Amino acid sequence: MENKQHSRRDFIANTGKAALATGLSLTVLPSLAGTVSEFAPNPFVQQPLPYDYKALEPVIDAMTMEIHYTKHAATYAKNLADAVVAEKVDTNATSLENLLRGVSKYSAKMRNNAGGHYNHELFWQCMSAPTGQQPEGKLAAAIAQSFGSVEALKTQFTDAGKNRFGSGWAWLVLNADKKLVVGSTANQDNPLMDVSELKGSPVLGLDVWEHAYYLKYQNKRPDYINAWWNVVNWRFVEKRFESL
Ligand code: MN3
Numbered sequence: 003m004e005n006k007q008h009s010r011r012d013f014i015a016n017t018g019k020a021a022l023a024t025g026l027s028l029t030v031l032p033s034l035a036g037t038v039s040e041f042a043p044n045p046f047v048q049q050p051l052p053y054d055y056k057a058l059e060p061v062i063d064a065m066t067m068e069i070h071y072t073k074h075a076a077t078y079a080k081n082l083a084d085a086v087v088a089e090k091v092d093t094n095a096t097s098l099e100n101l102l103r104g105v106s107k108y109s110a111k112m113r114n115n116a117g118g119h120y121n122h123e124l125f126w127q128c129m130s131a132p133t134g135q136q137p138e139g140k141l142a143a144a145i146a147q148s149f150g151s152v153e154a155l156k157t158q159f160t161d162a163g164k165n166r167f168g169s170g171w172a173w174l175v176l177n178a179d180k181k182l183v184v185g186s187t188a189n190q191d192n193p194l195m196d197v198s199e200l201k202g203s204p205v206l207g208l209d210v211w212e213h214a215y216y217l218k219y220q221n222k223r224p225d226y227i228n229a230w231w232n233v234v235n236w237r238f239v240e241k242r243f244e245s246l
Pocket of ligand 1: 070074122209211213214
C-alpha cells in the first residue's frame with residue numbers, strides 16, 4: 003500500500019519534471035500550477051509519510067510518530083478540507099501557500115488548520131533516519147554567510163525553539179531580501195502568513211508542541227531539539243532552499 007502510494011507520488015513528480023523539460027503546459031497538472039515552491043503534489047491533502055513510524059528512532063519514538071501523523075496532523079488536514087469547502091476556496095485556482103499568504107481574510111479555523119497541515123507536511127519531509135548529514139552546496143554557503151557556521155545556526159534555531167512560550171514552531175526562513183533568518187511562530191502560524199511577525203519562505207521547520215516530544219522527552223524540550231538535529235534531512239532542506 004505504502005509503496006504504491008510512493009510510486010504514484012514519484013510518478014506525479016516525474017511527470018511534472020518531464021512536462022517542464024519538454025515545455026508542455028502545466029495546465030495538465032492543475033495541482034502543480036503556480037505552486038513551484040510547494041513540496042507536495044497535492045498540497046491540500048495529507049501525503050503518505052516518507053518513512054515508517056519507527057524510522058526516526060531513537061530520536062523520535064514510533065508511538066509519538068504514529069499518534070502525531072494519524073491523529074494530530076490528520077485532524078489538521080481534515081479540518082482544512084472542511085474549512086476550504088465552508089469558505090469556498092477553489093483549490094484548483096489557488097495554492098496552499100497563497101492561501102496562507104492571505105490567511106487574515108479567512109476564519110481562525112482556516113488559519114489554525116491550513117497552518118497546521120502545511121507545517122506538518124513540511125516537517126515530515128525535513129526529517130529522515132539518523133544519518134549524520136551536514137548541509138552542503140548552496141545551502142551551506144548561505145548558512146555560512148548568514149550565521150557564520152552551521153553550529154551558530156543550530157544554536158540560534160535551538161534557542162528559538164526553546165524560547166517559544168507554549169506551543170509553536172521554530173523556523174529557518176528565506177526572507178524577502180533572500181537572506182536566511184531564524185525565528186519562531188506561535189500555535190500553527192508560519193512565516194508565509196500575513197499575520198506572522200516572522201516573514202519569508204520556510205526552509206526548515208521544527209514542531210515544538212508538546213505532542214511532538216512529550217512521550218519520550220516529557221518536559222525537556224531542549225533535549226528533544228538537541229537530539230532532533232540528528233534526523234534533519236539536509237538533502238531535502240537543500241532542495242527546498244534551491245527551489246525558492
Ligand atoms: Mn505537531
